[in-house]
Amino acid sequence: MVKICCIGAGYVGGPTMAVIAFKCPAIEVAVVDISVARIAAWNSDQLPIYEPGLEDIVTQCRGKNLFFSTEVEKHVSEANIIFVSVNTPTKARGLGAGKAADLTYWESAARMIADVSKNDKIVVEKSTVPVKTAEAIEKILTHNSNGIKYQILSNPEFLAEGTAIQDLFNPDRVLIGGRETPGGQKAIQALKEVYAHWVPEDRIICTNLWSAELSKLAANAFLAQRISSVNAMSALCEATGADVTQVSHAVGKDTRVGSKFLNASVGFGGSCFQKDILSLVYICECNGLKEVANYWKQVIQVNDYQKNRFVNRVVSSMFNTVSGKKIAILGFAFKKDTGDTRETPAIDVCKGLLGDNANLSIYDPQVTEDQIRKDLSMRKFDWDNPIHLQPMSPTVLKQLNVVWDAYAATKGAHGLCLLTEWDEFKTLDFKKIYDNMQKPAFVFDGRNIVDEQKLREIGFIVYSIGKPLDGWLKDMPAVA
Numbered sequence: 001m002v003k004i005c006c007i008g009a010g011y012v013g014g015p016t017m018a019v020i021a022f023k024c025p026a027i028e029v030a031v032v033d034i035s036v037a038r039i040a041a042w043n044s045d046q047l048p049i050y051e052p053g054l055e056d057i058v059t060q061c062r063g064k065n066l067f068f069s070t071e072v073e074k075h076v077s078e079a080n081i082i083f084v085s086v087n088t089p090t091k092a093r094g095l096g097a098g099k100a101a102d103l104t105y106w107e108s109a110a111r112m113i114a115d116v117s118k119n120d121k122i123v124v125e126k127s128t129v130p131v132k133t134a135e136a137i138e139k140i141l142t143h144n145s146n147g148i149k150y151q152i153l154s155n156p157e158f159l160a161e162g163t164a165i166q167d168l169f170n171p172d173r174v175l176i177g178g179r180e181t182p183g184g185q186k187a188i189q190a191l192k193e194v195y196a197h198w199v200p201e202d203r204i205i206c207t208n209l210w211s212a213e214l215s216k217l218a219a220n221a222f223l224a225q226r227i228s229s230v231n232a233m234s235a236l237c238e239a240t241g242a243d244v245t246q247v248s249h250a251v252g253k254d255t256r257v258g259s260k261f262l263n264a265s266v267g268f269g270g271s272c273f274q275k276d277i278l279s280l281v282y283i284c285e286c287n288g289l290k291e292v293a294n295y296w297k298q299v300i301q302v303n304d305y306q307k308n309r310f311v312n313r314v315v316s317s318m319f320n321t322v323s324g325k326k327i328a329i330l331g332f333a334f335k336k337d338t339g340d341t342r343e344t345p346a347i348d349v350c351k352g353l354l355g356d357n358a359n360l361s362i363y364d365p366q367v368t369e370d371q372i373r374k375d376l377s378m379r380k381f382d383w384d385n386p387i388h389l390q391p392m393s394p395t396v397l398k399q400l401n402v403v404w405d406a407y408a409a410t411k412g413a414h415g416l417c418l419l420t421e422w423d424e425f426k427t428l429d430f431k432k433i434y435d436n437m438q439k440p441a442f443v444f445d446g447r448n449i450v451d452e453q454k455l456r457e458i459g460f461i462v463y464s465i466g467k468p469l470d471g472w473l474k475d476m477p478a479v480a
Contacts, residue, residue, distance in 0.1 A: 002027045002194070004193045005300035006234040007109050009033035009042055009068060011049055011164075011271065011340065012157050013085035018057045019168040023068035023198040030067045030075040042068035047111055047366045050366050053165035075387060077116045078347035081191065083155075085108050085126040090275050092379070099282035101275070102131060110137045114144035125154045126217050128276055134177075151177045151187035154209050156216035161270065162254040164339030174204045177212020216285075217276045221296055224262040224273040228302035234264035234466025235309060245448060245467025264466040266446030267306045269334030272345050274300055307345050310417075311352035313463055315443050317473055318415060323357035326414040326438075330406055331420025331447075332372055339366035341375050345446070346419040350376055353417075354399055361401045364407040365422060369402035376400065407433065415442035421449050434458050440472075 006013045009031045010294055016292065021029040026120030033039050041048035043062070058066065069075060076082055085441045091097045108126065113123060125134060134152045141150040148394065151363040154177035159167045163217040172194045177321050178184040188206050195204055207215070230248050244264040267275075277296050284293035334344035341347070350360055354376070364371055376397060384454040403409050406425065410416050418425055426449050434441050443455055445464040452470075461472045 002081070003079045004029045004081045004083065004194070005075040006031045006085055006126070007033075007072065007076065008083075008085035008087075008127070009035070009038050009048075010085060010087075011161065012159065013083065014042060014047075014049060015033050015054055015159070015164045016049055016085070016126065016157060016168060017083070018054065018061060018066060019065075019165065020194065021061040022057045025065055026192060027194065028065050028067075029061075030069055030079070032069050032075050034070065034072060037069050038374060039070050039171065048313040050337075052337055053160070057165065066436065073112065073116045076113055077118060079121070080119075081122045081124060081194070082113060083124045083126045086131055088127045088275075090278055096282050098279045099285075101129065101279045101282075103129070103136070106133065106137065107140065110140045111144065113150075114141050114146075114148075117148050117150075120149045120151075122151050122153060122190060122232055125213070126157060126222075127154070128156060128272060128279075129154075129463070130214060133213060151182065151183050152209065153187055153191055154212035155191060156212060156305075157179045158219065162335060163338050165410040169198070171199060171203060174199050175207065175212050175215055176204065177192070177207045177209045177215075180208055217280045220272050221280055221299065222274040223261050224268055224303070225296075225299050227268045227273075228299045228306075230262045230264050231267065231306045231465075232302050234306075237264075238469055241468050242466075243468060247466075248477075251432040259314070263423075264298055265345075266310045266349060266465065267303045269342070269344040269346075270340065271342040274303070290475065304348075307348040308352070310345075310347055310444070310446055310465070311475070313443075314353065314415065314417065315356055317442060317461070317463060321356065322353055322414070325358055325414040326412055326415035327353055327358045327360055328406075328410040329360055329362040330364075330409060330416060330418050331422055332362055332367045332375075333420050336420055336422045337370075339368075341367055341371055342361075344375070344419075347375050349417065349419060349446070354397065357399065358402070359399045361403060361413060363403050363406050364420060365424065372402050373400065374398060411436045412438065413441075414438045415444060417444045417446060418449060421447040425449060428459070429465040430455055431458055434460060435478055 004027055005016045013031055017029045017031045020027065038048050047058060084106065086109055086443040088101045088103060088106060091100045106129065113121065134154055138152045156175055176188050176191050178188040180187060228264050234244040235246060237247060248262040248264065251257055260361050277300055283292045318325065329346065329350060332344060332346045333339055333341055334437050353360060406428055441460050443450065443460045443462045448464050452464045455462045461470055463470065463473055
């Protein structure tokens with residue numbers, strides 16, 4: 001029996017291994033992690049991550065051919081194929097701080113694999129890593145091999161949170177990169193046979209190691225670039241009276257461009273986009289490609305500009321101060337259908353408003369109060385370290401109240417900010433909300449999900465990203 005072990009029971013490792021187990025009943029899959037709490041959650045009725053469809057798959061396979069365990073060394077030793085899906089945070093200090101990926105956890109995993117292995121292994125990069133990481137891992141394993149042969153493969157994930165199970169069931173492509181040697185090609189074939197249980201062969205792309213590693217960074221950079229492009233246009237639309245939804249619709253009808261990732265918003269978030277672009281920037285700089293590095297850096301700068309612009313619009317619209325005012329925040333996750341808050345725009349928006357002494361009342365259907373408080377008290381990049389290395393007790397923020405109902409969040413508020421496009425926010429009784437808010441009542445729609453005309457008829461002063469400005473707002477321009 002083929003045995004697969006995945007080191008890291010997070011957003012990538014857990015769902016990916018669950019689907020492999022579901023689609024390949026003859027393969028034994030073990031997901032291991034040093035976090036006792038995380039593994040306990042995977043073995044409970046309350047999974048540590050929210051993803052539509054995930055619970056059903058885990059329930060069907062767990063205990064049969066899918067196992068979650070803290071016995072890391074045991075399962076690594078027994079496995080034929082080892083996926084490594086550990087954290088690769090942006091370095092917070094030292095050489096490359098603020099840009100380079102920190103491969104501490106990857107190196108630690110590689111040394112542990114070398115220590116406990118008793119037979120030949122295929123080691124698969126599943127974490128998003130900088131180009132040439134495989135080469136470094138290969139050197140560590142080779143110099144500690146004790147006669148055991150290792151083949152390193154790159155198999156980057158292309159999941160979108162909220163649709164991860166759907167993406168795993170029906171992927172656009174599965175990318176496998178390996179050495180162009182007989183051993184490397186044999187390893188590629190072994191992993192290809194796993195995916196071939198359910199993925200058509202023409203969707204399984206095989207490349208060399210470096211192309212696979214770079215393809216993941218490039219894909220995320222291209223997607224983030226589209227979001228920053230339409231967000232840059234949204235600022236111009238507001239200045240000229242154009243409507244960004246009409247502009248993006250017209251542009252997206254061009255088949256060369258396409259319509260995906262052209263929705264203007266308060267900014268992009270998630271664990272990958274910013275981190276991968278920063279890694280790409282650092283790689284470019286290390287290779288003397290200054291102009292290329294500056295080009296990709298601009299994608300992040302526009303994203304930061306968009307979040308700052310949103311905060312400035314809120315403050316300037318409300319008589320240039322939100323001090324002591326209750327502001328309702330609807331949505332904290334970086335997008336709908338996930339509880340993930342990593343790099344969510346809501347963090348920077350909330351910090352900006354708290355910096356002006358606003359009182360925040362936050363509601364998100366999938367994010368806990370503890371997570372929100374932790375996110376708003378953490379230093380940048382701390383979120384991408386393992387849970388046991390993150391701050392244990394969040395700083396007490398007295399200006400912050402987390403509630404479990406949109407109506408409670410908005411009651412008595414001077415303004416409300418829509419920061420996640422949860423479907424339930426589209427069907428709220430805004431007349432009821434308006435009646436219970438301070439007047440004038442403001443709505444700042446960071447996702448363009450409300451009908452601004454209907455809200456204006458109710459009495460709201462409405463700001464929607466990239467839409468023609470409310471007469472009130474025209475008189476109070478946002479500070480850039």
